[in-house]
Amino acid sequence: MIDVLAIDRWSSQERGWLHRASAPAKLAAAAACIAVLVASRDVAVLALVYGALLAALMSSRLPLRPLLALSALPLAMSALFAITRLGTTWEAAIAIVEKGAITSLVLLLLVASTPAIQLFQVMRRVMPRTLAEILFLGYRSVFLLLGHALAAREAVRLRSARLSFPTRLKRNALVGALAVLRASELATEQYAAMRLRGLGASAVDGPRWRWPSDLNVVLAITLLLGASFLIGRITDAERFLVPTVTGPLLILASGVARWRTTS
Amino acid sequence: MTHIMVPDGVLAPWLWVGGWIVAAMCLAAALWATRNTDRMRLVPLAGTMAAVMAIVMSLEIVPIGYEPHLTVLSGILLGPAYGFLATFVFNILRMLVGDGSVTLLGLNTLILGAESVGGYYLFSAFRRLTGSPTGSGVAAAIATVVALAVATGLFLAVVYIGSIDIGAVADQAGWDTLLERAGTDDPGFPVFAQLVLILGAVGWVIEATVTGAIAAFLRAVRPTLLREAAAA
């Protein structure tokens, strides 16, 4: 959650092609990627999807290393799950890891290129009002509480000598206790402020589609879906040729595009 | 930690679609249960508690790297309905930092929501102990261990059932046949289950210690926080 500070900054301050696309377009593209990985167990298809996402990351203005590092965090559990499935086939195990990598990267690309408020505005159209309010307040509260919680954690660290594990654990739990205390104080004030500023209104203008920026996203996802479908139809080893060749080409082209826009 | 951390597209579609449907029904029931409540107090508290759950999970407050969820605590403080809603929002907040599975959001909400709802009722059952900070801490700790154990069982059941190839057994009748086929295509499941239970038991104790310490602190500093959930 500490990363939410960085993600929030990236989503609101960077200006790549992904940022220019609208929230609905990116949500639809993310949904399409998830649909592919749900429908397919083909290592080649999944490799192509991941390659395309990497190309999207490289061609955007988003910071490469921090985002890739963040996207790799959930892979440990995917790998663990894959290992326990090694009794089946190696392809199945690799596909599991690929699926974990794809989900993580697609979500990060979405949230790092779209201000959260825009995503919430789309979600509010399909969510009951109470749930939407809880979500909005929850997201805001992360920023308001995080600094306080980090300060409490530092205070525990500064004010504690070397102690036994159970004592350290109970002391560290105080960080959570203070966060809850602060949350309870913050909650009522926040809600009052939210109501006063009209964010509880029933009719909310959501973000609209943006043309031609959304055209890039639509074209990219259409090509990806088409390629995935075609690869899925090839049943022999030649299907690995497609991602093996196009993947690096895509990434190379994206890298060049990134270099040209940032230099 | 009973969050299903299986990637999207691994569990059978009927399982996670079913999870979404049941989760949606539970969310609807929770929303219906909130209709005559003190919204001005509980809606923002649910939001801030969802944030607290997300923050505490990421702060590495447990020296060995375990990530406490505080779902049981949220149930204790918010009551079952708002606790369930806060848990759903917590899952979404996790997804917003790339940590979570989209298709499994429904199942994860059900499992973690069970911790929250179960935690509330278990804590209420031990309410006689909550006359002091220590008693509140013990009650919260016991509630946490039991709720997490049940949730872990649910988690394993989901993974176990998820290994059933429904298509292959569709033409065979009988629940027994279904159970016979369950897990047989998945030789890794016993290993996985053992790992989960062993690590899980350690996690239950750690989370119980954390939740108990927080409950004891709150009982000493703001006892109304623990009492008001009963009225929610």
Place this chain on the structure above:
Amino acid sequence: MANHVVSVEDLRVQYPDGRTVTILGGPFVAAEGERVALLGPNGSGKSTLLRAILGLARATAGKVEVLGYDPSRDLDAIRLRLGAVLQDVEAQLLAPTVGQDLAFGLAGRGLSQSEVDARVERIARAFDLAALLDKVPHYLSGGERRKVALAGALITEPELLILDEPFAGLDPRSRHELTELIRAAHERRRLTVVLTTHEVQEVPDLVDTVYLLSETGQLGGHGSPEEIFARPDLLAACNVEPPPLARLEAALQARGVRLPLLHDPEEMADALLAWHEANMSVRPAQPEGAVPR
């Protein structure tokens, strides 16, 4: 560098959200027993420098040395010798009662319970907190919370005390009270103190050395409060307004009235009158019809 309790030079820190804070120039040093104030506008990096001293922010460039160690790597070696009151005081009040909070920092230091109780009682008396020992610290007033936080930092008898905006949000009486407590703690144990503040009127009474930090993170100059507050050019460059008495002294000096920089308005008035007696030997003529004094 010998005898310096703190030394910081050309510091660069990167925060988790990607922000980079750079403090150029220096070295910023605090000798043993010295009291140092760091003044500068908001966002100049004051808190970052203090956090680096406490090992809470790892420097990506530059050098930080505290009690001979790099605090970001070896905090455990010096943790027991440090005391701190950070900006977010509430986050530092970690226990359900004031008494337990005061005792919090003494755990794991090999003290018996009776020794802990004795120290708590002693510091509670010194800080006038004895009546509040059973109270919840979060519900005390702002001044009382800061006193509890300061007492909690000093009860461990540190060698170095770090204070980040200790007077923020306090009324004048609480500010004065806190100033006296810090001064008394320093006199008792030759404590090294490093603090940041916007309350410049407290600075002349409280510190031996002032460092100025500009908006761009450049250490702009250092010296005694008298030296620094007599340099309007430096102060303006760092967007720091001198205390009112220092401004008065500078204005008088510009008009040819030379007075020492004094911290007390009464003393300043006496000095001004004395100067007037010494320098104005010719009385001005009385206007027609005026009543002679």
